[in-house]
Amino acid sequence: MLDYLLPAFIVLMAGLGTIAFWMGRQRAARVRAEGTAMRSQPGQYGWFMSLASVGAATAIIFLCWLALLITGSPVPLYSLYFIGLAVALLGMGLALRYVRPDFHARSAIEGVIRFMLAGAALISILTTLGILVSVISEAIRFFSMYSFWDFITGTQWNPGASFLEAAGRSSSASSQAQFGSLPLFAGTFMITLIAMLVAIPVGLGSAIYMVEFAPRGVRQAFKPVLEILAGIPTVVYGFFAAITVSPLIVDIAGFFGLEASYTNALSPGIVMGIMIIPFISSLSDDVLHSVPNSLRQGALALGITKGEMIRNVVLPSATPGIISASLLAVSRALGETMIVVMAAGMSPNLTANPLETMTTVTVSIVSSLTGDLSFGSAHTLSAFALGLVLFAVTLLLNLVSVFMINHFREKYRLNTI
């Protein structure tokens, strides 16, 4: 029953809006037909009527609903619909009186639209706030249970036991839950490092080739390759890493007499690197393009070779841009989830050997938020604490990178004048 109420209400409101539009337009058209000059077109009076009735009603319903939710009181749906209907009718009646020659319906609409557009722009701010609030509030709850210092410096990550503690069954010290996130960050760092070792040389190399050497045809042919690589979902890369690359690495390591785990850090690292290649390549492509041609021509005019020009003129001046691209790529690798969830291990391991199993921050977030865990247990809350650190680190990387790239752009904008 309730399921049909909302669509019915929406249809009713749409109907009311249409009626209001027609009423406004008809009335204005009649006035104009009598020979009076109006400030606005009849259609604009129509829109004004619609906005004043249904627009106002929608806004009021939404605000009421939000206020009720925030105060935590139950939402009386029927009363809300009733209020909406009343506001719509009232608005229609009031607005009808404004359909007269000296009223600027056009500017009135303009004001409302401007307001709506600004409201839409506000949503992106609200999203950031939403992420911050949700992550911080839960993280605070977590840090009220476990100390922040232990979280940052501890080397044991053993969240499973918090489940028993919540059930009041923790007796021995050995089964106490431990939230030392160092091994997680070490794993994240290791996998990111491997990814960067793959992505930066290959991505930058192909960008240099594309910008400095490649004939037009090669460029056109290679662009789709990068676009397809960039469009592949990460879950697919994860499957590839787990099912093809990992066994391959185990075999190769075995050939050299090394023992590798099937959930080693190398295979998600390499595959993540492949995933990031198009990212680095297209960013570096932009950066290399914005190095002014006058620099190249000046260098060549002095009689140096193309290779020397690239190495001694183009790359040094593009360095800030390239670093900025790499920082963005690092932030991407840190937050990448599916590849590591599918191909890296689940058990935290503080080691420097990439052939061993390792886990990352994002894997722990996923594993503590899937399955039947109660919302509010330390294990669940730890995901938000990890999320907070992840957010802070990626935010910092992004800000630094944006700052660097802007600096780079400014510099060459001045030089080319």
Next chain:
Amino acid sequence: MAQSFDDITKQLGKRHRRTRRLKLTCMAAMVLSAVFLVVFLGDMVNRGWSAFQQGRMQIEVSYTEQSQQMPLTAVDEQYRQLVSRGFFRQIPQRMEADPELLGTTRTQWVIARSSVDQYLKGRENSLSEQQRQLIDRMVEQGNAKLAFNTTFFTTGDSRMAELAGILSAALGTLLTIIVTMAICFPIGVMTAVYLEEFAPDNRFTRLIEVNINNLAAVPSILFGLLGLAIFISFFGVPRSSPLVGGLTLSLMTLPMIIISTRAALRSVPDSIRHAAFGVGCTRWQVVSDHVLPVSIPGILTGSIIGLAQAMGETAPLIIVGMVAFMPDPSFSLTQAATVLPAQVYSWASLPNQAFQEKTAGGILVLLAVLITLNAAAVLLRNRFERRW
């Protein structure tokens, strides 16, 4: 000054060789990424193409009173381990639906169990030597074959590999994407219009701009945490539903749509705006009647690419619970659902070899859809985008 002409020539040769070496290295990097793509796609096709085929067997099925009670007795004993268990489950229902079946014996094609299916495809399987010989004989007589796998496209998930399909995941993806686009397309375009055409250049506007650029680089999993804490815990949106998935994805896609729409709006030359202002349009009239219509191809291109990205996203959806096991396809915004990438994820974690084939099959379908979308976006851009 003491360099002779020969020395310089020699040195020059060396310098040119270094340039060539750099060129070759860079070219190798480019070729390497192309090779990655080819290896990757080849691997997926190699693993996944057989998911579109299905082992079937022609056997005698006797519909008796007994087989209505104990469906296993409907087929000859030697086939019981080879026919899909799902087929036996359907026998009582089928007999109820069609009373004429009772007492008849029919020779019909039935779906084989996944071990038989894998054997027919020449992959690892758990069949005994005897069963293998039986199937070999059936193949010779034309009573067992591989046919196009319609089950894969018409059923939901199943614990039996031979009956698992992508339909419920595809429906879930469709619903989720509809919700996503219904929210983030209007809001994204409105934000971009505000920032490009209306907003004064003040601190607030710059804050919004920095904020949008940052949001575009926030790891997707954090949007999952937002969805969990805000949409599910606070607003009470049902967990695992396409509604909450769509809301979460729409916030994730929003920055991308805003950025591409702004680029499209910026590429419209100011002369158009000036002309419209010149004949007395208000700002909104300039935007809605002149700027937006000419920038629609650019906006749509960006939105399609954003849509493709949202379609392949998994991590935030796992956090909000959209990895439900969905045997029956449902088409509801508020009930549990799963999406294609999440289906791929849950199949990939199953140990059964047959499910890995399904995983790769699902991936091929997903990739086909995504590549089509991206190609459509590129075509749209090339055909309709105006150069001023």
